[in-house]
Amino acid sequence: MKIKLKKQASKKMMAGYPLVIEGDLVKSQDQLKTKEWHEFVTDTGQFIGTGYIGKQNKGIGWMVAQEETKMDAEFFTRLFLKAGEKREGFEHNELTNAYRLFNGEGDGLGGMTVDRYGEYAVVSWYNETIYTFKPMLIESLMAAFPMIKGIYEKNRFEQVGLPETQHIAGLEAPEPLMVKENGVTYATYLNEGMMTGIFLDQKNVRRRLADGLASGLDILNTFSYTGAFSVAAAMGGAASTVSVDLAKRSLEKTKEMFEVNQLSLDNNRIVVMDIFDYIRYANRKSLTYDMVILDPPGFARNKKRTFSVVKNYGELVAEVTPLIRPDGYLIASTNVANLPYDKFKEMVEEGIHSEGRRFKKVEEHRLPSDFVTASTFKEGNYLKVLIYQIF
Incomplete structure (x- = not known):
């Protein structure tokens, strides 16, 4: 589906601004309920970027790519690998093994973050739409970061019947899981509510x-x-x-x-x-x-x-x-x-x-x-x- 943006919003998005707010769209309300990848276009139909509609506290959607590309596992594996390259200094730091591995829109995909705690990762989902892409995104995450032995998730949006935290892949972490930061040890709990202890x-x-x-x-x-x-x-x-x-x-x-x-x-x-x-x-x-x-x-x-x-x-x-x-x-x-x-x-x-x-x-x-x-x-x-x- 192509989603039209108003002129001012189109200018912002063309300049790389990733967040979509409700007032940006030339739309029917039904478009806000779709859970799939979309093309954002100007009011005259010119391509701006690819992204999705997913309501969270910041807005109602995110632009993910400014070029025409397929939103598949290969694309997201490349995105995660690029994020990993930015953190090579942490990867080889013996004094710190707890850090943010992927920071949402800062790394190119608004609506999710990934934190590393030693050999384990915690994925946070911030809207219902990004959560529907979970199988593909977790597959790509594991392909990009084979050193991660187990994954937990935090669901930071409301959905009936969905636990706020759970183990979703690989091995389960010990409790507490000891991590290091600047040579100091911290006891963390990856499956204990929304917070981990640090x-x-x-x-x-x-x-x-x-x-x-x-x-x-x-x-x-x-x-x-x-x-x-x-x-x-x-x-x-x-x-x-x-x-x-x-x-x-x-x-x-x-x-x-x-x-x-x-x-x-x-x-x-x-x-x-x-x-x-x-x-x-x-x-x-x-x-x-x-x-x-x-x-x-x-x-x-x-x-x-x-x-x-x-x-x-x-x-x-x-x-x-x-x-x-x-x-x-x-x-x-x-x-x-x-x-x-x-x-x-x-x-x-x-x-x-x-x-x-x-x-x-x-x-x-x-x-x-x-x-x-x-x-x-x-x-x-x-x-x-x-x-x-x-x-």
């Missing part, structure tokens, strides 16, 4: 912590999940860490992360508490730290409060700033794609300034090199991490 997009920040940014410092890690930042900081010589997360599972998961790295819990506390309650507690007790790490979820709610990164990040920064000692550090992070970098920076700096503190930005980090992004799709570079020294 967010691979933060590898550069963890590397800085492990390389000595946190050396000799007392660290407060908020929204700590499994404590990966804390473990990296401890491996990098931190004097102490406090990991705070509301989820009860965080206690055992974080303990495990320290234990697999032979790190004592004597100077590494784990607190199961709502982070906003902990901030109030720390302020009452006049607790202070040399570094505070803020990496909250995009949205959170408890009985007393609703938090949104887009609306409330600056307020959160203002609340934690009194906990930071003079000359200490704030690591402010978010993965919310619809919050522009400049706006995020403004919110963070206003939050610090509101507490009467001076500051200097000392580092910033975006997505690491394995999270390949397309120059024509800047919103794909969603991660924003700012490191400030506060006086």
